[in-house]
Amino acid sequence: MTANCCVTSRALAVSPASGVQVQVKIRPLREADWPPVWVFMKPVIRAGDTYPYAMDMTVDGARKMWLEVPAATYVAEDEQGNILGSYYIKPNQPTLGAHVANCGYMVAEQARGMGIATRMCEHSQEEALQMGYRAMQFNLVVKTNEASVHLWQKLGFFIVGTLPGAFRRAGHDHVDAYIMYKTLVDESA
Numbered sequence: 001m002t003a004n005c006c007v008t009s010r011a012l013a014v015s016p017a018s019g020v021q022v023q024v025k026i027r028p029l030r031e032a033d034w035p036p037v038w039v040f041m042k043p044v045i046r047a048g049d050t051y052p053y054a055m056d057m058t059v060d061g062a063r064k065m066w067l068e069v070p071a072a073t074y075v076a077e078d079e080q081g082n083i084l085g086s087y088y089i090k091p092n093q094p095t096l097g098a099h100v101a102n103c104g105y106m107v108a109e110q111a112r113g114m115g116i117a118t119r120m121c122e123h124s125q126e127e128a129l130q131m132g133y134r135a136m137q138f139n140l141v142v143k144t145n146e147a148s149v150h151l152w153q154k155l156g157f158f159i160v161g162t163l164p165g166a167f168r169r170a171g172h173d174h175v176d177a178y179i180m181y182k183t184l185v186d187e188s189a
Helices: 031-047 059-068 116-130 146-154
Strands: 009-014 021-028 072-077 083-091 100-107 135-142 158-168 174-183
Touching: 021 116, 031 059, 031 083, 031 100, 059 083, 072 116, 083 116, 100 116, 116 135, 116 146, 135 146, 135 158, 146 158, 146 174
Parallel strands: 100 135
Antiparallel strands: 009 021, 021 072, 072 083, 083 100, 135 174, 158 174
16 A cells, blocks of 8 residues: 555543543654653553563564554654554555555553544544555454454444454463454445
């Protein structure tokens, strides 16, 4: 996919602790953003509850996976420049399946509940359209990650398949995972 990517977007988020509205800017990730992104990614990866990444993934491995493989990577930041979350966008499959986008999102623990994931997902759908994607698919949404399942459904994604026992949570049994999908263009046009 090519084209006009990397649009900066502004939105309001609400701090769950204070109820205060926070201005959030979503923009392309810059090299200097990687260290704070890794700070909030590392404990999520180490927990082994929501992402299939190796729990002992190195900073270099994470950087390659989050920054080098995707078509584009973004951050959400507050007015002071604090990084609140990040997401990447890439083709879900090569060549004949490359018109369907795949994204991964992570939100800093202190920013959870502020609507950051919602804003990033909305932004990613806009970016996907600008980049020429026609749909978006999440390949492994862990069933026990109920907040994400609910959010993606609220944003128009459908569960199109259940993968029985496909995710092995750290220290737990195998749990089901969902494939979730959303068409971004009017197929009848």
